[in-house]
Amino acid sequence: MAGTRIGIFGGTFDPPHVGHLATAVNVTHDLHLDRMLLVVANVPWQKVGTRQISSPADRLAMVEAAVAASPLLDASSLELERGGETYTADTLSELSAQDPDAELFLVVGADAAAGLDTWKRPDEIRERCTVVVVDRPGRRNGRPPESWEYVHVPVPQIDISSSDLRERFRDGRPVDYLVPPEVLAVITRRGIYGDAA
Secondary structure, rough: OOOOOEEEEEEEEOOOHHHHHHHHHHHHHOOOEEEEEEEEEEEOOOOOOOOOOOOOOHHHHHHHHOOOOOOOOEEEEHHHHHEEEHHHHHHHHHHHHHHOEEEEEEEEEEHOOOHHHHHOOOHHHHHEEEEEOOOOHHHHHHHHOOOEOOOOOOOOOOOOHHHHHHHHHHOOOEEEEEOOOOHHHHHHHHHOOOOOO
């Protein structure tokens, strides 16, 4: 019997928005996945020192709210529980140990795909999963290095970013329809982006 088909969509999710969710559901549908994990990064090594990052607990709470109504999307605290810096190779290893028969599908944006060789232990990543490349607005045609096999999944091009959303919170501009109402409720209740939220 074939193993469970599990998608892994990692990110800082600061905050999660409709672009993240549209990507997750479209990849899940197109690849006939049994579930998609939105894996909240604990310490995203590529972003450390570039800006202030919301607490892991706040980011997890937002992702949990975002996917609560979906039967196929799950918030994953795997990297938060492991602690320390966040490396995809460790996450894939842990998921493989939990379910050795599972087929793992790692979702990466076209902008990140070209740099896969620079990630920690890239050979392990290549061996443990199928890489799934999705386009991001303004960053199409990105692909992994030649030695990587991958599948490309077209997803809706929703031109929105978490950094733009954080600016909107700071400026007091509306975020309606860009962030799910359930996420906005968490942001407001926890005061994640200050009084503007």
